Amino acid sequence: MAVMMYWEAIRRAQDEELARDPMVIVMGEDVGVAGGTYKATKGLYEKYGAERVIDTPISENGFTGLGIGASFIGVRPIIEIMSVNFAWLAMDQIFNSAAKVRYMSGGQLEAPVVIRSPGGTAHQLGAQHSARMEKVFMGVAGLRVVTPSNPRQAYGLVKSAVRCNDPVFINEHELMYNMKGEVPDEEYFHPLEGSEVARQGRDVTLFGYNISVHWCLEAAEFLASHHGIDCEVVDLYSLSPLDRAGIKASVSKTHRAIIAEEAEAPVGVGSEVMAIINEECFFELDAAPVRVSARNVPIPYNHRLEKAAIPGAKDVVHAVLKMFGKQ
Amino acid sequence: MTPADKKRVLREMLFARRFEERCYEAYVERKIGGFLHLYPGQEACAFGVMEAARPGHDYVITGYRDHVHAIKCGADPKAVMAELYGKETGSSKGRGGSMHIFDVEHHFMGGYALVGGPFPLAAGIAKGLKMKGSDAISICFLGDAANNQGTFHESLNMAKVWNLPVLYVCENNLYGIGTRIDRSTAVIDQYKRVSGYDIPAAQTDGQDIEKVYEAAKIAVDHVRSGKGPYFLELMTYRYRGHSMSDSNAYRPKDEERMWSKRDPIIMLRDRLIEAKQITLDDYKAMDTAVLEEIENEIIKFAEASPEPSVDELEKYVLADNDPYVRGGKH
Structure with missing residues (x-):
């Protein structure tokens, strides 16, 4: 068991999945050249290139929808929304496209996307950067919602979410990225259901x-x-x-x-x-x-x-x- | 298009017209529920573009006026009608309805009912095709009013920045639900709005299938050759209201008369008669055969099909027994 920080655990999970499957991509604002606002994608741009670690324009509904569309034909996108407050703008694509497409196509299509986003109240960020939106996501049929409380869960939940064929929303926390904890050295898949x-x-x-x-x-x-x-x-x-x-x-x-x-x-x-x-x-x-x-x-x-x-x-x-x- | 192609497409467009008219009747009989958006008047758009593309190979996505696009991609019209009837044999097993026809086997990636929703999905499909090194392209058909959504601008921008193989086809029928384009939109010529994204764009007559085909050929070739996105605007008109719940009282009668003189099916028919490729009697026989096929095969199939079982109400919400839900394959 290695002790690592929450952001390092997420980074490790994404790195492993990018290395394993060429159809895995990471996309979001500042995830590439800048290395991620909370460092969760640090070094991945250099390792996997601009086609797979994609710096997006500040167009949350657009790039979330793009990731969802790509997932329809076998791409496994990990979409980072920089702050959960910005996920409001992507609600249409998350709810109307990702969560419903399996059902309304009678099982023909699925949207195996991972959407990661930190919520929570940090330090004096004001009303529009302090939302806690998990309750909004958890009320929607067709969407899984998980929320890791430590680095082990963060690592294992990202791993399972990438492999799972359902859309998964991972609710992270802006104050938890530097939290330390033990993470198994071997590959570990955390269950997406349970407690x-x-x-x-x-x-x-x-x-x-x-x-x-x-x-x-x-x-x-x-x-x-x-x-x-x-x-x-x-x-x-x-x-x-x-x-x-x-x-x-x-x-x-x-x-x-x-x-x-x-x-x-x-x-x-x-x-x-x-x-x-x-x-x-x-x-x-x-x-x-x-x-x-x-x-x-x-x-x-x-x-x-x-x-x-x-x-x-x-x-x-x-x-x-x-x-x-x-x- | 060869003379043989034109004759085939004439029958396909006539079939699409009669199919939609029969949907209208079934809706009035309350056999079809929900919202129903019909395509008569706009046929040359879907058929002209898809004649220039590769139906069943290229990926197509559209809005809620989707029956005809699905059928042109290769969807079985019986399954489409059964879907409208809400039957288990429907293309989406009765879970989708008129606005959500899907036929993934034929790369028809669905009808979506949020105006502008498919713009980024189409760009995403194009991203996937590019990653796979496929020679297929992504084609997104939407109406003019969708261009007032943010997704239009966001998607054009991303498609250009990432050089994605996506063709955006704008079927400009001059109305967004019941509001005429000049009352809702600052620029009526939609292709002009694309110049801000440095994407090549063209506008053509959407009622003349040969013109649509020629313009679409240029568009499809551009996208397929790896040069990035393209935007094609087709000027067209829908004969009925926005949906069946639309009284259609907002359009001037002389405007409707003017467009009815430019019917895409009649224009092609008359051209073929003039070129002595068919006779008027040939056309009438074709029409009779189409009507019989719709009645005797398609409607009969939809009527006779079973409804989905209530026991399966929760099927398709999530994947069945996905191993990662329990933490992997053990």
Whole structure:
């Protein structure tokens, strides 16, 4: 196991897939000569050339649609959208072309594209560069949505997404590219469906995904050492489909659930997980499930306001203590 | 085009006309649902271009007015009609409908219902063909109104920057749904809009199939020889409203009369009669045979075909048993 950064893990996965299959291409703004905004394509232009590591114009709907069209005849594009905020512009092609073409052609065509994009609130980027859009993507039939919380998942999810014949949206995070973690030395394919128990526990399940897994883990350590509460942390790396069986198994064990999400609450991951809990294991519950979500505002520029809008480990701790009547 | 080609294409265009008219009837009978966009009046566009191209080899993509393009590429008209009837035997197994005819075996890459959506898809297909070293080209048929979408400009730009083998055919029928082009679009001659991308562009009469064919030959040769994208504008007219739910009340009657005198099928027919290639009786016999084929084979097939099973409602949403969903082949 080598320790590498999240961006290095993504870069390694793309490098391996480019080397293996001449039909794999990488495309996006600044992915080539400039090496990628978050270095995820560093050195790949020099290695594979301009025909396969393609610097696109700033035309998100256009180049996403171009990648999707290429995938119709056997190309395996990895499309990087520099910031998830810009993916709004590519929604037509992602939703109307990639996600629907298999169905509306009666199975004749498929769009095996990978669309990678970082979301999340970074540091004072303002309302138009701080979107968390995973909830928008996960509501669309025909599209897979995964979101890695560590370098191992980032590497293995990119690998599986490139090989999978469905369109896959990979939701990354602007603050996580320099996170370090162990990645297997041998080739590794992470499942595109399911969830992972990131920490075993008995008293309450903390559901997180992407960056919020880390809030949950931090909260769990604090609660164990300071309050004797034993939290289980479930990492929902697949947002579409969500792992019904995994959610049910954990809640049936702990009988309590808290969902931590960086996005706003309405129509989100938290509300969907709560609905699944209701449908799958309502009578197992000892307490009403709770969401820890962002405030429902366009993200402000001011540092204090921005911090107040986005939850973190402390908010997860408060939610758990409140659930146990300790606050 | 040889005299034999012209006679064959006359029958093909007549077939397309009668096919679409029969769709109209079936829609009125409520056998066909949803939206239905018909092609009468514009036949010389699809047929003229595809006569100059290689149907079944070159890749074709278009908007929702797609039945005739699919058939010209090689789709079985029975499967197209069955699709309109929503049947399991339809070209998209009843999941697509009129606006989403697909026949990938014949490289008809589909009809898409977001105006301007196919522009980048066509460029992407061209990118794939270039990577594969194929001698096939990508051909995108869309109407004039699609050129007011951002995808038009984004795709022309990328097609030129990456020298992609794509032919954009603009069927300029002067209306975007119910709005006349001069009321929605700053420049009526669409080929002029392409000059900003340094892509060769031409405009020709879309009602005269021989003119379309000659212009398309130049266009197709340009693209196939590796010189990059080309834009061909064909001036044409649709006889019916935008779709079946369009009352068509917005067009002046004298304008409709003027265009009906330039019917692409009648123009070719009269030319062949004048050249003594066919007689009027030959044409009438051809028409009778076409109508019988549509009624006795195509409609009968669509009527008799089964509907898709509700048990298979969720089929085709995602790939079946893709091994990477579980993390690889084990």
